Amino acid sequence: MIRLGISVEGATEREFILQVLAPHLARYGVFASPVDMRGNVSRDRIRGALPHLIASFDHVSTLYDYYRFKQRETLSVDALQATMLELVAPAQRRHFTPYIQLHEFEALLFAVPELTVQTLGGTERQLHALRAAVEACGSPEAVNDRPETSPSHRLLALFGRDYEKPFHGPEVLRIAGLPAIRAQCPRFDAWVTRLENLGGRA
Known part of the structure; x- marks a missing residue:
């Protein structure tokens, strides 16, 4: 059993995880819980929240919108997602799967x-x-x-x-x-696949 915390920016994403994603992932032995950031997402806010999240769950992921992401500067969605790994200590990175939705949920x-x-x-x-x-x-x-x-x-x-x-x-x-949804949205599909693989069983 894998306890997965998914950091989200608001009620829409929280309800999606509770109603749709968590029941699906449970079939793979992954038990997902949304953790609401309640407001604008930025690298500074994420940096402050991640240590507590990673200490509270077996694995942590995110579901943020690229469109509303603060401090994204000129980074592409994939480059911004990659920089999020740098916000946690190297030893913790295997417990973290950052994901940013292009462009909005x-x-x-x-x-x-x-x-x-x-x-x-x-x-x-x-x-x-x-x-x-x-x-x-x-x-x-x-x-x-x-x-x-x-x-x-x-x-x-x-x-x-x-x-x-x-x-x-x-x-x-x-x-x-x-x-x-996954058939039409390859980035989203790849993220869900990575979360499924945390549990390793169907």
Whole structure:
């Protein structure tokens, strides 16, 4: 049994772990618990939080948005993720799997546009807009060409008050199931695979 702590930046990611990811990982002998950072994520805040987390769990990972990450400067998402390993002592690095979602958690909803629109009671026009965003950007994980058109901003612009971020994000992914999301989101899929491998059994 592996006790996995996943540091998250807010309620949406916390509910996703509780409702979707933790039940899945339990099949592999990995028991995941979200640890809420409650606010903006930066390397300074992470540096302060990691020692306690690593002391409290067998393994620690993260689920942060690249879009909202403070102090990211000009680093790419992969380079920023790599620098997070440097925030812990060398002896602790084997207990740490950093992960940053490109560009936002809400990008995962673009992997299943039909279900997203159905869950939100949307229209064919809104479905076309979600599909067009993915086509223009190349993949769900690439949806974020400007701050005002990040995944969450697009959803709010399309659905307005019908979209409740902490509820609908995890709910859509719960209904869709991880295989449907992983098939469209290779970075996310690779992260889940690494967490599965911590337990080593199905």
